[in-house]
Amino acid sequence: MRPYLLLSNDDGVQAPGLHFLIEALRPHADLLVMAPDSARSGFGCSITSSHPLTYRVVRREEGLTVCSCSGTPVDCVKMALNLFPDRKPDLVVGGINHGDNSSVNAHYSGTMGVAIEGALQGYPAVAFSLCDHRPDADFTPLRPYLTKLAEKALALKMPAFTCLNVNFPAVPQFQGVKVCRMARSRWQKEVERRRHPWGPEYFWLVGESVELEPEATDTDRWALAHGYVAITPTQLDVTAYGLMQPLQDLL
């Protein structure tokens, strides 16, 4: 039996990255796609509690159902798992994101939100991102890696409460694949001031990312800067175990 994959993203159901992913995986798996009806970039693991959700099927073919949903990326995963319960996914996939979800960006990423929610629900899960936020980003170099990494994610028998964060550098050819840790970086200068035509000030979130450990060679940022595909295994148990005793001593 063909594997069954649940796909979502944060750039919305129309995004080229999602459609590239669908076409790349379709020969190898049955797909259920539940994606936001428009862009939800930077939505992280947010969920919708203040208003109800809707969805509609926008494409249905043999082995492929695509739905558009009014909610966040995480809402999409919850909606799909609850409204299509007859078949459990073998893998939950987020992406392909238009933009870099390495380092601390993972905390804000709706693409990672998809993978985290998949893993929280007990399924193997992976997020794919290309470090090129342009709508016309070239996803072609990713094609052979997507199916191979999806297969590996299935073969890995990932432990509960983990998922994979895969980032591709924006280069025509990759140097290879590296297993990495999350680099420490920090966003700064994040607010750009503008003035409304009628007078009041408003602010755009912008910013520049500063590497806090530029010398390290085992990070996702290093791998990406050197043309490698960066795979960061990610844990959902965020307990800082090493801090438990110092904290206990202080209380």
Add this chain to the structure above:
Amino acid sequence: MRPYLLLSNDDGVQAPGLHFLIEALRPHADLLVMAPDSARSGFGCSITSSHPLTYRVVRREEGLTVCSCSGTPVDCVKMALNLFPDRKPDLVVGGINHGDNSSVNAHYSGTMGVAIEGALQGYPAVAFSLCDHRPDADFTPLRPYLTKLAEKALALKMPAFTCLNVNFPAVPQFQGVKVCRMARSRWQKEVERRRHPWGPEYFWLVGESVELEPEATDTDRWALAHGYVAITPTQLDVTAYGLMQPLQDLL
């Protein structure tokens, strides 16, 4: 010099939990409050990129400035740090949340989003939540703990990329304080189907939380169920270090 604290929440600038926190901390510290203009429950670490942000000062007194912001909890922290750069906070505080942010709820929590963003920006940070989502929840039993735990968080000299997730059980008197790990739990039955007066279906996100390790006695859920204040030290480096070698072996 009095310490300087940056406060935000996800229940909005009007929420009783935030105002209780302000009044509890005010005798001991100067406060800058930048909170969402209405409820942003479940917004996690989401940020706003698709539209601009605004804010306004709604209260200004000696040692206290309260601002209402159009953005998410994380946006609020970014706005405050960028628009009030003259004094760096000694501590960033999220809360007091109306509701339980223990176990996997931390992933969806805007209150934790505040603390995570504070820590990502390099500041000691703590999130306070009361396991009672009602607007008229009784915060009184928390009062002595808030200042004490804020002092401890300052004294701890928390390592970079960590923060504290503090949850209070909804009981009149606490058994004590426990340092805990994050319990593993899972939300299920998360979608409730309704019908619009005009016919179409819509869906509310609901759900029930199932404990995956009910026997464990070192978790936040156990502590809360037994009347203890649960402190879960939390790490922002979410690399699953133990999975790096197995993943490497597979590639």
